[in-house]
Amino acid sequence: MFPSLAVVPLLPGVPVPAAVLEGRHDGGQRQVTSFPGEITIMRRPKTLIAMSADVARRLITPPVRERLTAITDVDPDLVVCDFAGADLAETEVLYTSWGCPPVTAEVLAGAPRLSAIVHAAGSVKHHVTDACWQRGIKVSSAAAANAEPVAEYTLAAILFANKRVLDIAHIYRTTMRGHDWDALYPGFGNYRRTVGVVGASRIGRRVIELLRPFELEVLVADPYLTEDLGVAHVPLDELVARSDVVSLHAPSLPETRHLMNAARLAAMRDGATLINTARGALVDQDALVAELSTGRIHAVIDVTEPEVPPPGSPLYRLPNVLLTPHIAGSLGGELARMADLSLGELARYARGLPFEHGVQADALSRSA
Numbered sequence: 001m002f003p004s005l006a007v008v009p010l011l012p013g014v015p016v017p018a019a020v021l022e023g024r025h026d027g028g029q030r031q032v033t034s035f036p037g038e039i040t041i042m043r044r045p046k047t048l049i050a051m052s053a054d055v056a057r058r059l060i061t062p063p064v065r066e067r068l069t070a071i072t073d074v075d076p077d078l079v080v081c082d083f084a085g086a087d088l089a090e091t092e093v094l095y096t097s098w099g100c101p102p103v104t105a106e107v108l109a110g111a112p113r114l115s116a117i118v119h120a121a122g123s124v125k126h127h128v129t130d131a132c133w134q135r136g137i138k139v140s141s142a143a144a145a146n147a148e149p150v151a152e153y154t155l156a157a158i159l160f161a162n163k164r165v166l167d168i169a170h171i172y173r174t175t176m177r178g179h180d181w182d183a184l185y186p187g188f189g190n191y192r193r194t195v196g197v198v199g200a201s202r203i204g205r206r207v208i209e210l211l212r213p214f215e216l217e218v219l220v221a222d223p224y225l226t227e228d229l230g231v232a233h234v235p236l237d238e239l240v241a242r243s244d245v246v247s248l249h250a251p252s253l254p255e256t257r258h259l260m261n262a263a264r265l266a267a268m269r270d271g272a273t274l275i276n277t278a279r280g281a282l283v284d285q286d287a288l289v290a291e292l293s294t295g296r297i298h299a300v301i302d303v304t305e306p307e308v309p310p311p312g313s314p315l316y317r318l319p320n321v322l323l324t325p326h327i328a329g330s331l332g333g334e335l336a337r338m339a340d341l342s343l344g345e346l347a348r349y350a351r352g353l354p355f356e357h358g359v360q361a362d363a364l365s366r367s368a
């Protein structure tokens with residue numbers, strides 16, 4: 001349950017200090033605005049940081065630390081990456097990110113006050129166990145913030161793939177002369193080409209939005225999609241056959257394993273590009289290597305199975321492959337976006353408001 005609140009009417013014309021508006025007053029209870037015309041009493045919930053030490057070092061920068069300690073009652077120097085021996089008796093909120101161990105029934109038994117997990121990263125599947133859902137623990141995720149860099153990476157990959165930038169750069173570098181690019185890549189470029197988005201996920205939807213300014217036809221395939229996203233919703237096989245770029249944005253689930261199998265890879269158009277920023281399991285990698293080895297299609301691959309491929313993998317050396325080591329998601333300065341979202345969620349919790357990016361247990365069977 002969310003903490004109980006005292007809601008106090010704000011006197012008209014009485015200015016509220018900026019520090020109060022931003023939740024920067026310290027010392028137990030603080031006044032902050034929640035709704036126009038109201039101020040609420042904000043508590044500082046007892047919070048424990050649970051993530052790998054390396055992630056904490058990169059995520060909890062001085063400004064994040066300042067806001068975290070303003071919003072919550074937390075020891076910012078205590079980072080738990082193993083719950084064995086951790087004292088959770090008073091903890092109300094876990095502030096988690098990558099490397100947080102599973103919050104099992106055993107962990108919960110020692111955490112009688114725990115009522116929320118605020119995750120400053122994407123999927124919560126690794127650490128939020130069934131026991132957490134059964135206990136009714138509220139869960140928030142920063143997956144929406146993590147979607148942004150993946151969508152940006154994908155947009156860049158789509159535009160470069162259609163323009164054949166990587167192939168042409170490779171030929172130019174190795175031959176050191178110009179060629180008849182039109183003859184080599186008939187119809188290439190980003191005008192009236194077709195892009196297929198597989199999965200109307202957070203990332204898939206963001207890719208569709210980012211593609212709007214371009215003169216490209218966009219298709220989407222998703223068995224769960226019921227809304228009109230303003231692009232043609234087609235079956236996966238039709239998308240694969242029609243697209244110049246097929247970009248994967250579905251979660252890794254039993255039913256999406258090898259979604260791109262040998263038959264679908266063979267059905268891709270000559271010269272088409274497969275982009276995989278989702279998970280390696282979505283693609284039959286042996287079939288992909290076989291198809292790529294013919295030179296008929298191209299690939300931009302951020303995720304593989306296994307992740308890192310073995311040294312002998314053709315994915316490292318095929319000229320028609322751009323292989324990156326799972327970098328599409330938040331890295332470097334992009335961690336601050338996930339921190340911002342999660343701090344906003346902590347502030348909402350402290351004010352007794354529902355999460356804006358809450359995770360529902362029943363959606364997990366078809367989400368990342």
Ligand SMILES: NC(=O)c1ccc[n+]([C@@H]2O[C@H](COP(=O)([O-])OP(=O)(O)OC[C@H]3O[C@@H](n4cnc5c(N)ncnc54)[C@H](O)[C@@H]3O)[C@@H](O)[C@H]2O)c1
Pocket residue numbers: 122143146147150198199200201202203204221222223224225249250251252253255256277278279302303326327328329330366367368
């Ligand atoms: N490369 C990276 O660094 C990186 C970072 C973040 C996420 N990811 C991956 O990106 C993918 C998308 O993540 P997300 O957070 O946007 O996912 P999400 O949880 O928002 O996706 C859920 C949606 O996927 C769709 N879906 C489910 N089954 C499908 C199917 N069989 N075919 C097509 N669509 C289906 C449904 O619309 C569902 O609502 C995931 O595989 C995730 O693991 C990768």
